Amino acid sequence: MSYIALCLAKLTNMTLNEEQIKEIAELLDSGMICFYHLPTGTIDSHPDPNDPYFDAEQWEDIIDRIENDWDNYERFEKMESYEGYKVIENFAYSLSDEYFRDKIFNAISRRKPFQNFKNLIDSSHYRQNWFDFKNKAYINFVKRQIQMKEK
Structure with a gap:
């Protein structure tokens, strides 16, 4: 074969x-x-x-x-780091709370963006929203890999 x-x-x-x-x-x-x-x-x-x-x-x-x-x-x-960063950005854009969205962008614009984001999200009432959002993003990420392998 x-x-x-x-x-x-x-x-x-x-x-x-x-x-x-x-x-x-x-x-x-x-x-x-x-x-x-x-x-x-x-x-x-x-x-x-x-x-x-x-x-x-x-x-x-x-x-x-x-x-x-x-x-x-x-x-x-x-996911590569830049892909994970993009998921965080997309999550921020999905929020209607402009104040918290700005806090996210401020946190991820500094040194150690992932750690800053984790510290911010873990102490917020958006924590579960983040987990749900990230879970969907990872599922879509896996589905894209499957599609790429099928081509």
């Missing part, structure tokens, strides 16, 4: 349901790297090996399983 035919056959087998998409989104949001196993439809994940606190021994079985069957896995990436 040619490489192109193999890739096309591989992609036609990737049908994730909404629960799987949600699970991948939540794992990515928590900093994990996710892999979808095409033959079984299962999801495997592990922390980023480049993370300074990564303990390879704890994740050795999962990493070996993925590496030994690499051609049958699709990898899902977490």
Whole structure:
């Protein structure tokens, strides 16, 4: 089988349901790297090996399983920093409370924008709104990755 035919056959087998998409989104949001196993439809994940606190021994079985069957896995990436920053901006724009929106933009315009935003949102009554917004953004992010893989 040619490489192109193999890739096309591989992609036609990737049908994730909404629960799987949600699970991948939540794992990515928590900093994990996710892999979808095409033959079984299962999801495997592990922390980023480049993370300074990564303990390879704890994740050795999962990493070996993925590496030994690499051609049958699709990898899902977490958001880059600029993408996460854009989600925060979009959240701010979605708010009708102009005062709090301005506080967000002020917080993220300074040094350590993510930490500033977290400190601000955690002590606000918009905290749950933020979690809901970010969850939807991550689900859409995963769906875009699926669409890109299908092309």
